[in-house]
Amino acid sequence: MMTRLTCVLAILVAFPLFAGPVRLTSESGGVTIEGDLVSRTGELFRLQTNLGLVTIDAGMMTCSGAGCPDPSELAIKASVVGSEDIVHRLFPALLEAYAASRGLSLGRTFVDDQNVSWQLTIEGSDRLLGSFDVKATSEREFDDMLVNGEATLGLSQNYGSADVKQDVVALDALVPAVAPDNPRAMVTLDQLKGLLRGDTRDWARLGGSNDPVTLHLSANVENDLSAFGLSDVRDDAVLQESNRTMADIVATDPTALGLLPYSELGNSVPLVISGACGLATPPTRDTIRAEDYPLTRQIFLQRVGSDQPKLVREFIAFSRSAAVQPLIRAAGFVDQAISEISFEQQGGRIANAVLAAGQDPDAIADVQAMIGTLLNGARLTLTFRFEDGSSALDPQSVSNIQRLADAIADGAFEGSNLLFVGFSDGIGEKDANLRLSERRAQSVRRAVSARASDSSVALEVAAFGELMPMACDDTPWGGRVNRRVEVWVKPSEVTR
Amino acid sequence: MQFVSPRMRRWCLGVATVAAAVLSGHVVQRSKDVPLPAASPPPSISVPSLPTDVAALEPPPVLGNRTAETQSVRKDSCDPSLSLNESPAGQLDIVLNAPCHVEKPIKVQVDQLKADATTDHSGSWEARVPALNPRVSVEVFFGDVAVADVFEPENSRPEQHLILAWTGTQVFEIRADVSQTSPGRRSLTEDELQGIPFFATRVGDGSGASFEALSFPADRTGAHSVVRLSVDATVTTENCDREVATIAYQTGYLGVLRPTEISYTMPSCDRVGEVVRLQNLFRDMRLAER
Numbered sequence: 028m029m030t031r032l033t034c035v036l037a038i039l040v041a042f043p044l045f046a047g048p049v050r051l052t053s054e055s056g057g058v059t060i061e062g063d064l065v066s067r068t069g070e071l072f073r074l075q076t077n078l079g080l081v082t083i084d085a086g087m088m089t090c091s092g093a094g095c096p097d098p099s100e101l102a103i104k105a106s107v108v109g110s111e112d113i114v115h116r117l118f119p120a121l122l123e124a125y126a127a128s129r130g131l132s133l134g135r136t137f138v139d140d141q142n143v144s145w146q147l148t149i150e151g152s153d154r155l156l157g158s159f160d161v162k163a164t165s166e167r168e169f170d171d172m173l174v175n176g177e178a179t180l181g182l183s184q185n186y187g188s189a190d191v192k193q194d195v196v197a198l199d200a201l202v203p204a205v206a207p208d209n210p211r212a213m214v215t216l217d218q219l220k221g222l223l224r225g226d227t228r229d230w231a232r233l234g235g236s237n238d239p240v241t242l243h244l245s246a247n248v249e250n251d252l253s254a255f256g257l258s259d260v261r262d263d264a265v266l267q268e269s270n271r272t273m274a275d276i277v278a279t280d281p282t283a284l285g286l287l288p289y290s291e292l293g294n295s296v297p298l299v300i301s302g303a304c305g306l307a308t309p310p311t312r313d314t315i316r317a318e319d320y321p322l323t324r325q326i327f328l329q330r331v332g333s334d335q336p337k338l339v340r341e342f343i344a345f346s347r348s349a350a351v352q353p354l355i356r357a358a359g360f361v362d363q364a365i366s367e368i369s370f371e372q373q374g375g376r377i378a379n380a381v382l383a384a385g386q387d388p389d390a391i392a393d394v395q396a397m398i399g400t401l402l403n404g405a406r407l408t409l410t411f412r413f414e415d416g417s418s419a420l421d422p423q424s425v426s427n428i429q430r431l432a433d434a435i436a437d438g439a440f441e442g443s444n445l446l447f448v449g450f451s452d453g454i455g456e457k458d459a460n461l462r463l464s465e466r467r468a469q470s471v472r473r474a475v476s477a478r479a480s481d482s483s484v485a486l487e488v489a490a491f492g493e494l495m496p497m498a499c500d501d502t503p504w505g506g507r508v509n510r511r512v513e514v515w516v517k518p519s520e521v522t523r
Numbered sequence: 524m525q526f527v528s529p530r531m532r533r534w535c536l537g538v539a540t541v542a543a544a545v546l547s548g549h550v551v552q553r554s555k556d557v558p559l560p561a562a563s564p565p566p567s568i569s570v571p572s573l574p575t576d577v578a579a580l581e582p583p584p585v586l587g588n589r590t591a592e593t594q595s596v597r598k599d600s601c602d603p604s605l606s607l608n609e610s611p612a613g614q615l616d617i618v619l620n621a622p623c624h625v626e627k628p629i630k631v632q633v634d635q636l637k638a639d640a641t642t643d644h645s646g647s648w649e650a651r652v653p654a655l656n657p658r659v660s661v662e663v664f665f666g667d668v669a670v671a672d673v674f675e676p677e678n679s680r681p682e683q684h685l686i687l688a689w690t691g692t693q694v695f696e697i698r699a700d701v702s703q704t705s706p707g708r709r710s711l712t713e714d715e716l717q718g719i720p721f722f723a724t725r726v727g728d729g730s731g732a733s734f735e736a737l738s739f740p741a742d743r744t745g746a747h748s749v750v751r752l753s754v755d756a757t758v759t760t761e762n763c764d765r766e767v768a769t770i771a772y773q774t775g776y777l778g779v780l781r782p783t784e785i786s787y788t789m790p791s792c793d794r795v796g797e798v799v800r801l802q803n804l805f806r807d808m809r810l811a812e813r
Contacts, residue, residue, distance in 0.1 A: 111803070115803045115806070116806060119775075119776075119806070120776055123775050123776050123777060123781075124776070124777075127777050127779075133775075133781060134781070134782060134783075134784070135781065135782070135783040135784070136783070136784045136785075136786060137771070137783050137784070137785045137786070137787065137801075137803075137804050138786060138787065139787060139788075139801070140801055140802055140803045140804075141803075143803065163803075269802075271751070271802065271807075275700070275751065293749045293751075293807075294748060294749050354776045354777070357776045357809075358776065358806075359809060
């Protein structure tokens with residue numbers, strides 16, 4: 028008897044009896060499906076309809092009728108992990124933009140500085156669609172929680188492993204920062220390394236005051252140092268628990284030097300790094316978007332698997348859209364909106380090319396040809412760059428392929444032509460570099476063309492090898508900045 | 524001897540000014556409790572006991588849309604009246620005149636914000652509050668009597684507001700730290716810190732609902748300043764090891780004032796006297812893009 032009862036209970040638990048009439052209506056009201064709810068797995072409803080058994084993703088539909096489950100059972104619960112700066116500043120901007128695009132209300136419950144819950148509800152009805160529990164984590168916790176499935180989404184500056192799906196949703200950069208009062212505006216890379224290692228311990232060695240240099244670093248110091256090819260740092264560096272604290276200390280102490288994210292500079296100012304050859308690119312929104320600034324970093328929205336609820340899938344897709352870019356910018360991060368830098372604004376780069384040509388008549392002729400090609404055009408902030416020692420595009424550039432194709436499909440370049448312009452570093456033979464830069468430009472053009480095949484915008488290629496360096500080739504990061512494919516937009520009649 | 528640098532002095536001044544602005548609002552509010560000789564004896568009037576929930580009251584009569592400086596029509600000398608005047612930094616001055624409700628408790632509702640207060644010896648009550656919406660609704664309840672008005676600021680401009688609302692004893696306080704920026708760049712100056720561009724206020728006498736607000740301009744083109752916003756809570760014997768609940772509001776990136784429910788467990792009682800600083804409750808203000 029007992030065994031039979033247990034068996035019945037087990038069947039009931041395994042196959043709950045939902046049977047009851049339901050009516051599922053899409054958000055717009057344009058689609059309505061009626062039937063008896065037979066079973067439900069998360070947002071997937073199995074209905075017995077006049078047409079037979081159908082399975083419907085009801086995540087974003089309204090359910091009415093006696094067979095509907097309690098609305099609170101349908102609300103999805105997602106968890107988001109990442110560093111404090113990112114999950115508490117970037118994620119709210121993404122979610123706010125998403126809520127606005129869907130006409131949803133956004134509420135928040137604050138538990139403590141590390142844990143916050145966001146709620147998305149249907150405007151006017153207070154029906155909870157889903158909640159996102161946000162937790163600020165260390166890198167170690169982050170990896171564990173994402174890979175073990177404890178977190179639905181992760182936001183990280185580190186490129187995830189092969190089983191992690193990821194999209195670049197924003198950009199940031201590592202920036203040496205000083206107080207506005209500090210008279211030093213630029214250092215060479217070697218000088219900066221000396222400051223970090225402790226070879227240089229007072230600002231007088233750099234032509235400043237006699238004050239000692241106070242070095243501040245974050246707990247994430249190993250990642251920061253690897254960007255400079257350093258493995259050790261002066262042992263009296265002050266480790267700060269948060270970038271925010273470091274920025275405030277650096278901003279008010281003229282002797283201080285800190286390594287900070289561009290998004291968290293606060294009221295401190297960047298110390299521009301130049302190469303030994305004198306070329307320097309300051310960190311600005313445009314130079315970071317174009318990856319011209321060598322310490323640019325991507326922020327990835329990561330997840331494992333593909334079984335996220337529909338609301339989460341929509342949020343992920345929206346996080347890549349043009350609509351979210353202004354809010355990313357408002358949150359202090361660098362967005363990926365495509366904008367134009369006019370030829371006139373690039374006088375410095377052109378001047379560098381002219382200077383690099385020297386007195387060589389052939390080189391001068393090449394520069395003239397390049398100027399003739401690019402004149403009347405504008406460079407897009409989106410640039411394609413390659414992994415070190417590889418012809419493979421870096422993660423941001425992979426993302427840029429689709430971004431550019433989407434912009435073309437949206438008609439952003441109607442009446443214009445796009446010119447993919449290849450450049451190389453200056454290491455090796457000039458002719459080989461020219462051929463390499465052309466191959467890279469052709470490769471990027473093909474990839475974009477494959478995703479925007481029915482566009483009327485002509486996609487053309489030019490290559491100028493090592494003619495217009497943006498950084499010195501004496502460091503790996505300088506060479507990487509120089510190996511690039513720029514995209515120029517020109518009125519269609521003046522492309523050639 | 525070590526001297527404080529001018530920059531550090533400005534930083535401290537910024538912090539001190541914000542604190543002073545908030546406290547001055549508190550002091551001004553509290554000063555109305557001081558009994559002063561009345562010009563004429565207040566009329567004797569019986570006020571029914573206050574309902575516990577403002578929402579339970581019948582909607583008060585709305586006197587009509589007002590713009591700029593307005594004054595309610597007074598039917599007779601005993602009728603309460605509201606005067607709503609626009610003031611700088613997206614603020615609204617409220618003056619209640621209720622000569623027949625002297626030193627009486629009132630409940631005030633300004634859009635979604637509520638406060639309990641007390642009229643002074645002449646039946647007046649004044650407050651400066653943030654105008655959170657293009658059309659601000661103000662309601663004041665004296666038991667079952669109410670007066671209400673709406674106000675549409677003429678010089679409405681986007682402001683960033685942050686607000687803490689609580690009931691009973693205040694636990695959290697808004698803290699804003701402002702530092703100077705690089706020479707040659709436009710930044711907040713001491714003069715601006717005195718009143719404009721930001722304004723701090725506190726409304727409520729501590730007997731019930733109160734709120735504290737800080738308002739900044741939404742954008743200051745050409746400037747470059749980050750204002751650090753945090754919330755401080757002092758651990759006391761009354762709140763230690765207990766969950767405290769309150770509501771915070773901040774203008775979002777898209778200009779919508781968004782509520783945040785705070786459900787925070789205070790540190791244990793062996794930490795009485797410590798100040799807890801919550802840095803992620805409000806996002807920092809960026810007064811202009813870099």
